[in-house]
Amino acid sequence: MAFQLPDLPFSKDALAPHMSAETLEFHHGKHHATYVKKTNEMIEGKGDLSGASLVDVVRKAGTSGDKKLFNNSAQLWNHSFFWQCLSPDKQQPSGKLAQLINDGFGGIEPMLQKLGDEAVNHFSNGWAWLLLDRDQLKITSLHDADTPLVHDGMVPLFTLDVWEHAYYIDYRNERPKFVTSVLSNIVNWDFVAQNLDGKGADRANQEASTSKQPELTT
Template sequence: MMFKLPPLPYYFDALEPFFDKETMKIHYTKHHQTYINNINNILKNIPQLINLSVEELIQKLELVPVEHKTAIRNNAGGHANHSFFWNGLKKETFLDGTLKIAIQMNFGDIDNFKTNFEKIALACFGSGWVWLVKKDNKLFILSTANQDNPLMGNQGVPILGLDLWEHAYYLKYQNRRSDYIKAFWHVVNWDEAAVRFNKS
């Protein structure tokens, strides 16, 4: 199975003015596509792993030959993370239902959850991601380096994820990562997050 760039569920300008059209276009067609190209090239040399989904692959890194492990971790992680990210973005959705209740129970209230999410995102040094994850019926916020994913190492099931690499925001926000993180709340697809929460 060769991986393909998944369809983007909206136009490149759909998240304006919060996430700009040009960044979305480059991020999707160049950065994400490169991860896919790289992983497909690597898997040509590891036929025993060719039929795994990308989620299975990042959870079974112990099966990857040592000479390919770092490249698979980075590129399969990049593909998994970005596929997750695109589907988690949409304007004008609302936090409600069981996910809202769970966030309130775990973080006290929604504002406190957002404050903690932003704090952990800002504390991530260099490139990485910040996540809301569910594990053992509890919600946690954590960050991962590079293209690591919480599914690596059984850290939890991702519910929300925000890309903190500069390529995700630099054209619009330059060095203002804080402004980019705050803009995220305007484009969170809470409907998708609720589905992920209820299925996990």
Template sequence: MGYELPPLPYAYDALEPHVSKSTLEFHHDKHHAAYVSKYNEMIQGTEFESKPIEEVIKAIAGNPDKQGMFNNGAQAWNHTFYWNSMKPNGGGTPTGDLASKIDADFGGFDKFAEAFKSAGATQFGSGWAWLVLDNGTLKVTKTANADNPLTQGQVPLFTMDVWEHAYYLDYQNSRPNYMDAFLKNVVNWDFAAQNMAAA
């Protein structure tokens, strides 16, 4: 059964100029595909083969004997979540319940944006910045490498990839410019709102 590499939810050039076609081709077709392929190889013939990937990630998190399986499985899941966290003509500010919740839990959108960009900027090396629901409260978190909020009992609403391959072709070493462009132009607030409503 395994986990299938999902297609991007938009055309490769749909996020230009903020995320280039070249970046998405490399990132989705090479990096993401490799994680999916390795994960499927590792679960073949094991008890995890027929289980949903989220269940496997939670079950093996922190198990040193399953670190390789976790890394590839979590990265496969994280990337799928990341593609959905972006959309053409996205960005700006959220509306409705999500906007009200951000105001209530962060003290306004600007304070949320500051916290989110700080999480991305201070994630040393490779990792992710997240907006999560944690026991009913919105929080900004960051995780290193393949780690994700599912293993902490949190509900991820959206994520920003801060591995260098996510932005280097477009922004070189300027992670702050990539993070600005992500929030202003591509973040998918509808996806975040759906995840919050489903929680």
């Protein structure tokens, strides 16, 4: 089996100036690609993971305590989800999502302020998350490769990568500027709203690929 590096859902220069093509070349083309490569290397020959989907691999690695496999497979999934959270078209929440935001935070601006504070103040590497817990929105952050996939009550809606490789080319060490720029301009709120159905995990999942020999014809 072999997982693949998913294509970006936009061109590499589509998010500029908030996220440059150079950043995407390194972030997606180097960092994300490395997580894919290492995950595939680690699961090769592991019979208990034969045919397992990416989500299954992440969860089994977390349960078994295989930290190296967990870190790489979780980062593969986190990044695959993250790219879908971004859009070159400026959007605003609407419908049910907007109502949940109003109910939980008093409006979009207070919610973005809280999410931005969570991202900026998260110590060292990790991810800021907007989550659905039953019928309520929640904001939190997780360290390193940690992911909602292995936590009960965490339905992923949106994430923001706050590892340095996400912003250092464009913003150097100024994480607050990066966070503000992304949250104010390139959030894919349509994708966030879609994830209210509880199927966000599946939208960054990959099924195990299988290689079949071509059938012989006579």
